[in-house]
Amino acid sequence: MSILQINNLTKVYQKKVKAVNNLNLTIEAGNIYGILGPNGSGKTTTLGMVLGIIAPTSGTYSWFGETPSAKVRRRVGAILETPNFYPYLNAQKNLEIVAHIKRVDYSQIPALIEQVGLAHRTDMPFQSYSLGMKQRLAIAGALVGDPEVLIFDEPTNGLDPQGIVEVRNLLIEIGKQGKTILLASHIIDEVERICNHVAIIKYGDLIAAGAVSDILNADPIVSVAAADMVALQQQLTNNRLIQSLQLQDQLIELKLQENVTPAMLNQHLFEQGIVLQHLQVSKRSLETEFLERTK
Numbered sequence: 127m128s129i130l131q132i133n134n135l136t137k138v139y140q141k142k143v144k145a146v147n148n149l150n151l152t153i154e155a156g157n158i159y160g161i162l163g164p165n166g167s168g169k170t171t172t173l174g175m176v177l178g179i180i181a182p183t184s185g186t187y188s189w190f191g192e193t194p195s196a197k198v199r200r201r202v203g204a205i206l207e208t209p210n211f212y213p214y215l216n217a218q219k220n221l222e223i224v225a226h227i228k229r230v231d232y233s234q235i236p237a238l239i240e241q242v243g244l245a246h247r248t249d250m251p252f253q254s255y256s257l258g259m260k261q262r263l264a265i266a267g268a269l270v271g272d273p274e275v276l277i278f279d280e281p282t283n284g285l286d287p288q289g290i291v292e293v294r295n296l297l298i299e300i301g302k303q304g305k306t307i308l309l310a311s312h313i314i315d316e317v318e319r320i321c322n323h324v325a326i327i328k329y330g331d332l333i334a335a336g337a338v339s340d341i342l343n344a345d346p347i348v349s350v351a352a353a354d355m356v357a358l359q360q361q362l363t364n365n366r367l368i369q370s371l372q373l374q375d376q377l378i379e380l381k382l383q384e385n386v387t388p389a390m391l392n393q394h395l396f397e398q399g400i401v402l403q404h405l406q407v408s409k410r411s412l413e414t415e416f417l418e419r420t421k
Contacts, residue, residue, distance in 0.1 A: 127155040128191065129275055129306050130176060135185035137171050137330075145171040147330040148185065153308060153323075155274075158301045160321035160338075161310040162416060168330040169310035170207060173279055177204055189275075200228060203273035205281065209264030213253035217244050217263055220252055221270060228271040238266040242296060258289025265296060275306045282316055294320060318412040326419055333419045342412060348380045348388050351404035352395075361398055367391055377404065 130153040137146040146168040153159050161169050174180035176187050178194055189198045211220040221235045239245055242262040247255065255263065261281060268276050281297065282290040297320055301307050311317050317324055318338065325335040334341055352358040359378060362371055367390065369381040382391060388407050395402060 129153045129155050130187065130189055130308070131191075132172075132176065132187045133185055135172065135175060135187055136183045137168070137175060137180065138183045144330045146175070146182075149327070149330070149332055151325055151332070151335060153306065155306050156304060157323045158297075158307040158309065158321045160317035160324040161308070161327060162314065162317045162324050162412075163310075163312060163327040165312050166329075167312075167327045169312075169327065170279055171330075172327075173204070173206055173277055173308070173310055177202070177206065177277065179206065200271065201273055202275045202277060203268035203271065204277035204279075205261075205264045205268050206277070206279045209260055209267070211252045211260075211263065211267075214251050216251055217248050217266070220263065221267060224267045224270045230271040234270070234272070238269050241269070242266045243292070256289070258285050258292055261285065261289070261293055262296065265293070265300075269300070273305075275308065276300065277308045277310075279310045280312070281309065282311070282313065290316075314413045314416050324412070326416060338412065342409065346382070346388075346407045346409055348382060348391065349374070349377045349404065349406045349408070350380065350391075350395075350402055351377050352400050352402050354400070358395070358400055358402075361395060361400055365394075367394060 130151070132149055132151040135146055135149040136144065138144050149172060161172065163169050171180060175182045178199060187194065190201065192198050212223070217239050218235060221238065222232050225232050225235065239248055242265050244259060244262055244266070247259065252260065252263065278297065282293050285293060294316065297307065297309070309317070309321060322338055323336065324338050324341060326333040350358065362368055362378060362380065367383055367386045369383055371378055371380045382388070388405060392402055392405060
């Protein structure tokens with residue numbers, strides 16, 4: 127089921143700066159979808175448009191197959207840029223204000239405070255919270271009203287390593303509950319760890335979109351080395367088990383043919399009198415793919 131459909135969405139500032147350029151995306155239910163791009167690539171502008179905060183220059187979008195409206199947007203919880211709460215109020219009181227705005231009762235608030243790990247600080251004012259705690263309260267605010275979709279803009283921005291891990295694990299747990307999550311970030315590792323789908327954008331243009339596994343390509347990269355590298359290279363060149371190879375420092379990197387395993391390659395080379403001193407299997411990282419596609 128399509129949760130969010132974006133069609134040729136464009137935002138131009140000052141008649142010349144294209145923050146978002148003819149963006150087309152489909153977000154399916156149950157996915158944790160990352161919008162990945164460097165700072166200034168149009169991530170926040172895109173989220174602002176689909177939340178009804180920023181008016182598009184052109185293009186359209188729909189939520190749940192419906193025309194955007196206040197009623198439809200109440201099915202979406204969001205944190206856009208910096209969380210804003212009353213500094214002198216505690217978690218309970220701040221979330222009661224959020225619940226009042228969303229027109230829902232207060233009964234779920236204690237459970238949400240527990241879920242985001244702030245039960246021990248319920249009575250403390252927001253201004254006494256660390257950055258990580260403030261972000262976790264913002265996530266609780268987004269969850270008020272039990273929305274079907276959650277939108278997070280740079281959720282770990284400015285956090286220390288411990289705060290990053292806490293927020294990341296919290297988002298993963300929320301995703302396991304069946305929520306659809308749309309997450310914008312410039313941190314590649316964050317997207318790769320949390321998301322199962324990703325859209326890569328740069329200067330407002332969509333570079334690639336799809337399942338993370340499809341973008342990375344499922345084919346593993348096999349690195350091998352032997353005492354006699356010349357004999358190894360000769361044996362691997364034009365070998366029926368190999369798709370391609372390239373020299374990389376003191377190693378040979380290979381892509382194997384479909385249905386050929388590293389164990390089969392190792393056995394084949396041993397039968398040809400070559401004993402491998404090194405065999406390592408790795409997968410292409412999102413960082414490598416991102417850097418190549420955004421050059």
